[in-house]
Amino acid sequence: MILKNFFIGLSQNQFLNTMAQKYGFKLGAKSVVAGTNVEEMIESVKELNMHGISCTIDNLGEFVYEREEATKAKEQIINVIEAINGSGVDAHISLKPTQLGLDIDYDFCLRNLEEIVGRAHSYNIFINFDMEDYGHLQPSLDLIDELSKKYENIGTVIQAYFFRAEQDIQRYRGYRLRLVKGAYKEPEEVAYQDKKEIDRNLLRLIEYHLVNGKFTSIATHDHNIINHVKKFTIENNIPKEKFEFQMLYGFRKEMQLDLAKEGYNFCTYVPFGTDWYGYFMRRLAERPQNLNLIAKQVFNRKTNTIIGFGVGTFFLGRLTKK
Numbered sequence: 207m208i209l210k211n212f213f214i215g216l217s218q219n220q221f222l223n224t225m226a227q228k229y230g231f232k233l234g235a236k237s238v239v240a241g242t243n244v245e246e247m248i249e250s251v252k253e254l255n256m257h258g259i260s261c262t263i264d265n266l267g268e269f270v271y272e273r274e275e276a277t278k279a280k281e282q283i284i285n286v287i288e289a290i291n292g293s294g295v296d297a298h299i300s301l302k303p304t305q306l307g308l309d310i311d312y313d314f315c316l317r318n319l320e321e322i323v324g325r326a327h328s329y330n331i332f333i334n335f336d337m338e339d340y341g342h343l344q345p346s347l348d349l350i351d352e353l354s355k356k357y358e359n360i361g362t363v364i365q366a367y368f369f370r371a372e373q374d375i376q377r378y379r380g381y382r383l384r385l386v387k388g389a390y391k392e393p394e395e396v397a398y399q400d401k402k403e404i405d406r407n408l409l410r411l412i413e414y415h416l417v418n419g420k421f422t423s424i425a426t427h428d429h430n431i432i433n434h435v436k437k438f439t440i441e442n443n444i445p446k447e448k449f450e451f452q453m454l455y456g457f458r459k460e461m462q463l464d465l466a467k468e469g470y471n472f473c474t475y476v477p478f479g480t481d482w483y484g485y486f487m488r489r490l491a492e493r494p495q496n497l498n499l500i501a502k503q504v505f506n507r508k509t510n511t512i513i514g515f516g517v518g519t520f521f522l523g524r525l526t527k528k
């Protein structure tokens with residue numbers, strides 16, 4: 207829990223985010239981020255497609271507070287949509303409303319999203335709204351409600367740690383939904399804190415949506431959840447076309463390939479771009495062992511260099527926190 211809070215704290219530090227963007231991949235994000243530009247990302251997607259794996263692409267960015275930056279993010283995402291269409295890869299988009307200006311102005315964000323969803327709609331490309339922290343949950347659902355009046359190529363995420371998840375999944379069962387445990391630090395007034403309770407709730411939500419919902423994306427690296435889904439879908443005659451497994455780029459690669467080989471729909475979440483810092487720190491918060499994954503690749507001489515970086519940035523972060 208201490209380490210989780212430590213990395214979540216780092217993930218929200220704007221000064222360190224700017225530094226990370228400046229000094230790029232040298233800090234070790236390369237193993238979990240598929241390049242800094244569209245060309246590199248498309249190459250990674252093609253390679254995954256060759257193994258029968260589809261992709262959801264995240265042009266990294268979040269918690270944007272300047273209009274100019276949000277407009278730039280919108281243009282970049284439209285550029286990714288064009289690249290998906292132009293290259294013919296099997297992929298769709300994941301985006302975060304705060305990247306498109308939700309913290310600046312709701313209507314401005316809505317207009318940005320409308321352009322993105324409209325362009326994707328013209329190519330029959332699906333857009334998934336990633337779910338961020340509790341403060342952004344209701345406004346994000348409001349955006350989806352508004353956009354659904356005109357478009358059906360959208361879906362979102364239900365986070366099992368929220369008490370309201372059960373109510374939300376019932377309301378949004380007609381949508382393609384990604385079901386996850388939840389990645390942010392949330393207060394006990396609104397969210398389960400105990401891992402076992404979160405796992406139990408995730409299983410309840412998965413079973414509910416597999417039986418009652420549209421298409422279900424089960425997004426987890428947890429083999430216990432995956433094995434439960436395999437058993438449940440066989441016992442309940444749920445066809446493989448009704449669901450897929452999702453994992454993040456760079457994590458449990460063998461298992462990703464194995465699931466695809468077993469004939470399950472599999473989709474890898476492919477983040478790319480220079481704004482990788484917050485994403486990267488949340489992965490360390492979820493599983494500090496992920497440090498090994500990164501350390502192995504980058505610091506095969508001295509793994510503690512990166513730990514030193516983490517500790518150093520934490521204290522620097524405390525000095526510079528807004």
Ligand code: FDA
Nearest residue numbers: 336337363386387388389425426427428452453454475492
């Ligand atoms: P968890 O971290 O709970 O681990 C459970 C067990 O699985 C571990 O004890 C270990 O045994 C095994 N395990 C896990 N990772 C492993 C690894 N790398 N190697 C070996 N074993 C491992 N969150 C959010 O709030 N909003 C969102 O929009 C999304 N979107 C999203 C998309 C996708 C595709 C994924 C995979 C995840 C998200 N998440 C998310 C993150 C999600 O909420 C959650 O924080 C992480 O997936 C971590 O939880 P897991 O269920 O993966 O396993």
